[in-house]
Ligand SMILES: [Zn+2]
């Protein structure tokens with residue numbers, strides 16, 4: 001459509017609209033308002049690239065001079081940098097949770113889009129102090145390489161990124177370090193060692209012994225933040241743990257991958273927020289039945305097998321009720337829920353099993369727990 005046609009169409013449309021809303025006003029005035037709006041629209045239209053560049057400049061300035069932490073009170077804050085699973089869900093990337101305490105950022109599990117979803121939420125990757133892994137299933141580690149690189153590039157760190165996890169993490173970290181060795185060399189050569197200090201390019205594994213059921217292990221303690229690990233049940237996957245974060249009177253438990261577990265109820269007792277994984281058996285069974293009907297043997301076998309090592313949304317709700325937590329967040333959502341009606345099917349029974357408030361996690365779900373208070377503020381930063 002030519003520009004003159006656009007302007008004429010706009011003028012006629014606006015004339016009719018303004019006329020409808022301005023009964024009793026002189027026709028001359030209506031024409032004048034419509035003409036003014038059209039001229040304003042035309043100015044915007046013909047300058048759209050310049051306006052877009054100006055908006056981009058403002059956004060870049062904002063991102064370079066502030067971040068999510070700048071606007072937060074001291075406290076414990078949680079941002080879902082991946083609320084999904086290995087299955088494609090546009091609103092839920094591979095599992096990743098950012099926990100922020102004061103000015104420090106900790107990442108629990110590094111799903112494949114972890115770094116990108118952190119960028120979307122303006123979580124500063126330069127501030128990442130450590131990564132915690134719950135277990136070594138591919139969907140929980142496949143974003144680790146990119147995260148190590150982004151933390152290094154953004155923060156010019158001179159020490160490796162600590163990756164804290166049960167024993168076995170040494171092999172995972174050594175593999176990522178080796179895979180990224182050539183990339184590290186390119187970047188140091190291109191940007192200089194001052195910008196990309198060679199000693200900060202890698203990750204360093206800090207493995208710990210899996211605690212017995214009923215026991216927990218303190219795996220991090222600094223500046224008022226305490227992180228403990230406890231065993232969860234994801235057999236045949238072992239080791240598998242959950243983590244509890246405690247900071248200035250606030251607390252969060254992240255379940256990791258597990259079936260319903262009394263150990264989680266024990267360590268989540270009375271916490272402010274429980275992030276619990278959830279798989280809908282009803283919806284996964286539907287995929288399983290259709291896979292059998294379509295002769296897709298591998299999909300049929302896998303969708304059958306995963307039923308026995310995950311918890312249902314109602315299992316998560318029952319654990320939250322037993323532990324009397326302040327708020328339940330369902331995450332590691334299986335299967336994908338591309339339409340909202342599927343979301344209501346997914347959470348069926350949760351309100352009946354758990355008397356508190358709950359949130360069905362999405363990428364960008366953000367929970368803020370200001371220090372030494374009872375406040376639990378939940379927001380969606382992306383969807
Ligand atoms: Zn798993």
Ligand SMILES: [Zn+2]
Nearest residue numbers: 137139140257
């Ligand atoms: Zn998983």
